[in-house]
Amino acid sequence: MTDKKIKFSIVLPAYNVEQYIIEALECLGGQDYPEYEVIVVDDCATDATGELAEQFAAESGGGKFSVIHRPQNRGVSEARNSGMDAATGEYILFLDPDDYYEPTLLSTLYAVLQEKQRDIVLFGYTEDYLDADGKMSYRVTKSLPGADFCGLCESLDEGGDNGAGKKDFADCIVRLERETMYGYPWNKAYRLDYLRDHGIRFPKITHIEDIMFNIAAFEEIASFALLPEVLYHYRNQGQVRLTGKYLADYLELQKTRIRAFLEQQCRWREEKIEELDQSVLEAMAGFYFRSLQSAIVRSISHGDGRREIFDWLEQEMEDPLYGLLKDHLTGGKAVKILYEPLARGRLVTAYLAARLIGVVQRFFPGVYARLKQNR
Incomplete structure (x- = not known):
């Protein structure tokens, strides 16, 4: 165990989210763990998203918040990749700015990671279904019992540090997929050097960029922690989301x-x-x-x-x-x-x-x- 502080990089790809961006930044400003940076990537928004983010960064002080303004709208994958390139933390999170987060998000992650390094940590979330007026009509909680896989190795049956081999890990991933917890990037923290060393980036593809990124990210990990804590709140806005488009x-x-x-x-x-x-x-x-x-x-x-x-x-x-x-x-x-x-x-x-x-x-x-x- 070590008391070394771990720095988190939080990337927010932002396009036309002026309604939510300040709430998201305030959620992050209210974290009860101090070692982090927030990188807002303004993907050439046509509303006030970029200006509001700049104003918040200037008023917050301390250099925790920064804004990257992209000259062209190139989509969420390139926005996240830009944030990854600029990140300086040991772990990186890709959060959506139209969602909101628990104030204990980073401290909960730190409590796990200060004991032992993991390549990826996954946590629970709620899915809040909004009606046409933006009010929550239904909430689903997604959480599974905690699990820890360290020392994952090449052998199917041979266990790692905790006696769990790749088959146990594969079974865990199936459970996560059934609960729609595997594909999203925003309910995970990734070790940044692991992503960079393996050249893992968000692909230029429509609709399935998140799951394809995670399939690549999970492919060769040596360690993984599944946390039961619910730390993220996903706003499902129906027709506003891409899933409502043809x-x-x-x-x-x-x-x-x-x-x-x-x-x-x-x-x-x-x-x-x-x-x-x-x-x-x-x-x-x-x-x-x-x-x-x-x-x-x-x-x-x-x-x-x-x-x-x-x-x-x-x-x-x-x-x-x-x-x-x-x-x-x-x-x-x-x-x-x-x-x-x-x-x-x-x-x-x-x-x-x-x-x-x-x-x-x-x-x-x-x-x-x-x-x-x-x-």
Whole structure:
């Protein structure tokens, strides 16, 4: 154990978040651990985001807060990478400026890291669903019991410092993925030298940049800590988020991240994809068929005709990924009603379910949020 102070670098990629930026900076200014820097990356915002951040940095004093102004809007990946390049801390966090954070965020991380270095630390969060007026209509808490993996090694069965090998670690990652805790970057602290030494950066890709970054970040880590504490509050703003917009290649992007996850599990477990544990295939089957149903909803909303949708669905059923996962879909009533028709090839039923989902999403977002959690 050491009493050495650990410096944290906090990167906030900021684009048109004037409504939230001051609250985010005040959350960070109120941290009960003093050794940190905050780097706001103004991604050429068209509102007052950059000016408000500059004003806060000037008024706060002490040099903890700085602002990088990018001359062009290049997206969240490049903004985060710019912040990473400027960071001087031992650990780095990539937080979103339209969310908010517990004042004990950094002190909780320090309490773990001062005992032993970890390459990545993950913590719990809440997902706050907002209505059209910006008020919280529903909250989901995401947290798992604590776990610690130190000395992860090449061998599948050989344990590290705590007796846990890569298979145990792979099982833990599956649990995190099922709880939607693996892909986000904002519920994690990363050892900065580890990212730099391995050349890990946010990729230039739409919609799945977060999960692809984390798959790369977790690939070769030697140590990992999972904390049960809830330290982050994610505002899910529905249609304001990218998830509410039409993406022509939405399904292909989702399949890219599914394949990447499965391939990583194969490497860790030293198994072929068809030999993977049932829990892995069930987790990915759930994600795949939710994504497939979401693609139908998006197509309907975009104005695509029924025949056009059926044509690409019939093509999708020939995809090896569909064949791999169709017999591994599990879940409760929501799964049986909304997603099982797709796995069984009942396209008319799946299409009607998608139309129903679209109506519920649009007019009853709180009901839809609850429905998703009871899948």
